[in-house]
Amino acid sequence: MNGNPLLALAGYFALLSLFAVGGANAAIPEMHRIAVEVMGWMNDRQFADSFALAQMSPGPNVIIVTLIGYHVAGLSGAAVATVAMCGPTCVLAYGVSRVWDRFKDAPWRMAVQGGLVPVSLGLIGASAFVLASVADRNVYAAAITAVTAVVAFATRVNPLWLFAAAGALGLSGWL
């Protein structure tokens, strides 16, 4: 898949979409692994920036794949990455939703739900770890991460305020 970047984008993200239980946030390490380590599409900083942009802009966080796609191959890359990441899972969601209600009280349904929750928790934890190790390039950035984590855990303040404060700190040259 090294020849055509569009094919690589389509293949990787379509595959990823089928295993990303827990949503886009669970898939960050795999996106990082592929985009930075395997394919060399972007460097650590560009990946971290993409995540920040996706978090700051409205809409589903999965939009980070659009940024990666754009970075790799412009508009067509953005389109291919987005469709690949959303397409297979949308078809699956559509199919499953048609039959799901029939199994409302089925024990296996409870087992599937109960089993996948801790898996997705571990995956999202891995995302937090990978992202923090990419973002926290010095002790000040690590401090911002720690303070944000505590504030977001303990309060219900809108995250945009946290982003704004952190962005201002960054701008002021502390990082």
Added chain:
Amino acid sequence: MPAVRRLGKPYLFRIASTGASPLVALLPAMYCSQRMSDSARSPIASSESGASATAAPERPTLSELFVAFMQVSISGFGGALPWARRMIVERKRWMTGEEFSEAFALSQFLPGPNVVNFSVVFGARFGGAPGAAVALAGLMGPPLVIIIVLAALYARFGDLEVLGRILAGVTAAAAGLLIAMVAKMAAPLFKGLDWPPLVATLAFAGVAIMRWPLPYVFLVLAPIAIALAWFRPVKR
């Protein structure tokens, strides 16, 4: 709005400002379908009982679906789920809180982006395949336009030192936000050392420490976890 009156302002405010994390808001909802008795602990789950008392929801038209999901996507900074719930359950009353939780639980354990899945599940329920397409288009359309503009700006100005500094700060904060979300999700799961903490830790270690590809980790761990949930359901 009987449900709203019962919940009072603080709750509404909380639901509205959970902007951060689709999953945080969702977890209570998921658990709610499994154990209604526990609902007192989470504000979102506790609103279920109130909302379910309201009258049968109306059916949205295709254009209503599109506009509703478009509004959700534009207001949903840092994750669209809490906004989707507000729109569908509290404002439009297309679903009761319970129905919403059920539909979202399904969207959550399906792979892929949760809110995207939800738009498809919701749209399909009310409008079949066209409904699903319309809801998805409404959800993804505006954010895509915005992000493409941002991407173009970044491609042009990404090397600017000023922008780099701002983004460095925001990324550090975003990592912290994710940590907080994980902590919130972990709290109920890590109560009582049963297999769920072990499974979560293994998934974490495999992906974050060992850097194994996600599909491999998932294909090994998911069947084990589901089997454990089958034979050893966690009592809560």
